[in-house]
Amino acid sequence: MPSGLSRRLFRFKGGVEPDTHKAESSLTPIGKAPLPSRLILPLHQSVGACATPCVRVGETLLKGQRIGNADGWISAAVHAPTSGKVVAIEDRPSAHASGLPTLSVVIEPDGLETWVERAPLDVTARSPDEVRKALRDAGIVGLGGAVFPTHAKLTAAKSTAIDEVVINGAECEPFMSCDDLLMRERAEDVVRGASIFRDLLEPKRVLIGIEDNKPEAARAMRRAVEALGFDFEVVVVPTRYPTGAAKQLIRVLTGKEIPSTRRSPEMGVQCFNVGTAYSAWRFVALGEPLISRVVTLTGNVESAGNWETLIGTPFEEFVALGRPKPDTERFLMGGPMMGFEIPDLSAPVVKACNCVIAASSSLFPPPPPEMPCIRCGACAEACPHELLPFELYRFSRAQKFDKAVELSIDECIECGCCAYVCPSRIPLVQYFRFAKSEIDARRKEKAKADATRARIEQRKAREERLKAEKAERLAAAAVKTSGAGGGDGADAAKKALIEAAVERARLQREAHPPKNPETPASVEAAEKTPDPAVNPGDATR
Amino acid sequence: MDFISPPYLSRNASVRSVMARVLFALLPGVAVYACLIGPVILLQIAIASATALAAEAAMLKLRGKPLRPFVTDGSALVTAWLIALTFPPIAPWWLTAFGALVAIVIAKHLYGGLGQNPFNPAMVAFAACIVSFPALMSQWPSLTLETRFIDQILAVLGVSKELDALTSATPLDVLKTALRLAPGTPIAETLSDTKIHGFIGSRTWECVAAAYLLGGLWLLRCKVIRWHAPTGFLAGVVALSAVCWLFDPGRFAPPLFHVFSGGVVLGAFFIVTDPVSGCASAKGRLIFGFAAGILAYTIRVFGGYPDGVAFSVLILNLCAPLVDLMTRPPVFGMKKK
Ligand code: SF4
Numbered sequence A: 001m002p003s004g005l006s007r008r009l010f011r012f013k014g015g016v017e018p019d020t021h022k023a024e025s026s027l028t029p030i031g032k033a034p035l036p037s038r039l040i041l042p043l044h045q046s047v048g049a050c051a052t053p054c055v056r057v058g059e060t061l062l063k064g065q066r067i068g069n070a071d072g073w074i075s076a077a078v079h080a081p082t083s084g085k086v087v088a089i090e091d092r093p094s095a096h097a098s099g100l101p102t103l104s105v106v107i108e109p110d111g112l113e114t115w116v117e118r119a120p121l122d123v124t125a126r127s128p129d130e131v132r133k134a135l136r137d138a139g140i141v142g143l144g145g146a147v148f149p150t151h152a153k154l155t156a157a158k159s160t161a162i163d164e165v166v167i168n169g170a171e172c173e174p175f176m177s178c179d180d181l182l183m184r185e186r187a188e189d190v191v192r193g194a195s196i197f198r199d200l201l202e203p204k205r206v207l208i209g210i211e212d213n214k215p216e217a218a219r220a221m222r223r224a225v226e227a228l229g230f231d232f233e234v235v236v237v238p239t240r241y242p243t244g245a246a247k248q249l250i251r252v253l254t255g256k257e258i259p260s261t262r263r264s265p266e267m268g269v270q271c272f273n274v275g276t277a278y279s280a281w282r283f284v285a286l287g288e289p290l291i292s293r294v295v296t297l298t299g300n301v302e303s304a305g306n307w308e309t310l311i312g313t314p315f316e317e318f319v320a321l322g323r324p325k326p327d328t329e330r331f332l333m334g335g336p337m338m339g340f341e342i343p344d345l346s347a348p349v350v351k352a353c354n355c356v357i358a359a360s361s362s363l364f365p366p367p368p369p370e371m372p373c374i375r376c377g378a379c380a381e382a383c384p385h386e387l388l389p390f391e392l393y394r395f396s397r398a399q400k401f402d403k404a405v406e407l408s409i410d411e412c413i414e415c416g417c418c419a420y421v422c423p424s425r426i427p428l429v430q431y432f433r434f435a436k437s438e439i440d441a442r443r444k445e446k447a448k449a450d451a452t453r454a455r456i457e458q459r460k461a462r463e464e465r466l467k468a469e470k471a472e473r474l475a476a477a478a479v480k481t482s483g484a485g486g487g488d489g490a491d492a493a494k495k496a497l498i499e500a501a502v503e504r505a506r507l508q509r510e511a512h513p514p515k516n517p518e519t520p521a522s523v524e525a526a527e528k529t530p531d532p533a534v535n536p537g538d539a540t541r
Numbered sequence B: 001m002d003f004i005s006p007p008y009l010s011r012n013a014s015v016r017s018v019m020a021r022v023l024f025a026l027l028p029g030v031a032v033y034a035c036l037i038g039p040v041i042l043l044q045i046a047i048a049s050a051t052a053l054a055a056e057a058a059m060l061k062l063r064g065k066p067l068r069p070f071v072t073d074g075s076a077l078v079t080a081w082l083i084a085l086t087f088p089p090i091a092p093w094w095l096t097a098f099g100a101l102v103a104i105v106i107a108k109h110l111y112g113g114l115g116q117n118p119f120n121p122a123m124v125a126f127a128a129c130i131v132s133f134p135a136l137m138s139q140w141p142s143l144t145l146e147t148r149f150i151d152q153i154l155a156v157l158g159v160s161k162e163l164d165a166l167t168s169a170t171p172l173d174v175l176k177t178a179l180r181l182a183p184g185t186p187i188a189e190t191l192s193d194t195k196i197h198g199f200i201g202s203r204t205w206e207c208v209a210a211a212y213l214l215g216g217l218w219l220l221r222c223k224v225i226r227w228h229a230p231t232g233f234l235a236g237v238v239a240l241s242a243v244c245w246l247f248d249p250g251r252f253a254p255p256l257f258h259v260f261s262g263g264v265v266l267g268a269f270f271i272v273t274d275p276v277s278g279c280a281s282a283k284g285r286l287i288f289g290f291a292a293g294i295l296a297y298t299i300r301v302f303g304g305y306p307d308g309v310a311f312s313v314l315i316l317n318l319c320a321p322l323v324d325l326m327t328r329p330p331v332f333g334m335k336k337k
């Protein structure tokens, strides 16, 4: 049923319908951003562990050469987006709300664009694990903004078969159109990319969700699916922010609601962004690692549009492509709902960067002063996770964090719907972020304390074990000496004594089995707590 | 160029626009009131508004809060209008002013100001005044006599000599007296008295109520209020009055009469819908409204006061946090199948 016309859709509660402002940037085809004068590549560009640098300052690089190795399973490699020379490996300002510097490889392009040797990946000849590892080493991460390493999402849960693979082309954030343009212009490659995910996860269905404000993209994708002869369903969903958030899109397409305590494969579904599918295909078909992405440049600019941009392009060079108007006050990375102000334009475009918006106070008027909450309940009605934002706000403000946790603040995806509707103009999301970071810090502290306690217990157990073993040894030695020479009666008494000691030692050993408090953090834990340092923009997709 | 927290977009709602719409929705009711009962209500609204705003400003100053955003947020005006509309129109000026003072100073600011008050300020004012000045709070203008505007004004200014000539028992009073003093008299007989009965509710007041209803429906339409609390409240009044009426039509007035008498419609759309002192969840609001409706009818018919809306709302205000606690909706992904 490739048309998908008859699929029953579900609704999620809440959500808002801001002006989409998509037309501005979606009228022109994707352009190719020119080679910048310098490329800055943060090594930490995905959720999970920071990649470890594998090049030296002064080294000459080829385009596509790996410059950072994935460190562990929840991590992804980083590559040189062009050929040139490594001029520095040092801390540089990052594309993060905090602007905190992060370890980066700085490359001076030689302008030759000489590629490393590229080879397509024969997926059929490789084991699934080899394919996953190859994707990790190609630096493929979620391009919706959450930058979760894609290979780590390509394993089905042990207990449940995958029913649906959801390909996310909803793109619900206003102003953004990079996924729209990608689907319109490169639909077949997106669909082929989706087929890689299908082959690894073996779902019953592949559903491609696209909001109904992108009819052209939906048509292009349908044509592509038909042309390639796949049985994927292209499903047009109502435009409603945040439909493009993974959990909301999964809800709309499948009716499943995934709580934050579970991973989606456990419920038989997994979701990928269309850009991720595209870059996975580029890697499999051409051997190209992830070195560029489509970025929307819009807002208060003379010419809005989308650019195929090399990862590492400094924002100052990138934003110049759109010719920002003189009254531009700031630049946002991500959409206007979940994005943040780029604190330093010398920071580079990263894999998480889907959109840059030039902002002026006429485009985004500064909010009036915050008023007290009047408990109107508008925020609760708008919250797609059916939380009670006004209560969360009350408890966050009063620093009653355990109450906030009780009211499921962990479920909050920081989508901003609550703040969008609030008549008192309370920056609710800001309060929630503060509360969450405090809660997180406390949890970490507690985990540390627990680990310390466990360590101490372990040491105590070890000492006791040693003591017991010593007693055993002594006892054994006593047997030997007594065996060497002695009367029969004394011998029997000694033997009984020894047996008692051995038994005591055994009992003690059983009471204190060796413990290992430092179990490595599980894969799941890492997946459930996306690292904020690399997870700044539209983290929902 | 200060830091702005995301989202950068907003629906551009404000407390002021919410309050302004509530005031706007009250206009039809005020107009009908002024035409049919007497333009003196406009004077009362002015007295209440001026007092409330002055009290608001003074309290803000005392509490060291910024004046401008709060005085202009319109919340004090809504309280003032509700006081004027629930007090007798010929109440002396100082009583109205006293009510406004109680509402703003005690019920609002002593509890922490906008958004913090556990009780509906206008209802606190009504309760305080009816307890302290029961006689003055029961003087409703007679609708059968041709009262002149000037007489009403004199009454408000407190210089009228023959106040008694202006007033008469309200239809609800008549009903209650009939129920108490002459249990034998069939209610139909009392109600057939055209001095009391209009088309469906209390004579003349039913028109004012209909105008409130109009404003209330408009508020619903532009989503300033939600349907749960008003529906619950009306359902509560109708349910209990229907039970009583069906049980003994000789002694109890029909439900429709009750809905269109006294403060029920005003209460349903403008008082039980107060977000601050009410419940926040949809289910909570339904329960809040329904319980208030039941109580309002009980107090009105069996209690010692002419109408029960104020007391029922205050009692429910007290229960609102508990109701909210018990009606917490399940969050996304945590629903029981
Ligand atoms: S929308 Fe704002 S004012 Fe209304 S309940 Fe939520 S936080 Fe309070």
Ligand code: SF4
Pocket: A382, A383, A384, A385, A386, A387, A389, A411, A412, A413, A414, A415, A416, A417, A418, A419, A428, A429, A432
């Ligand atoms: S930001 Fe959090 S609380 Fe607010 S609407 Fe989104 S999920 Fe709900």
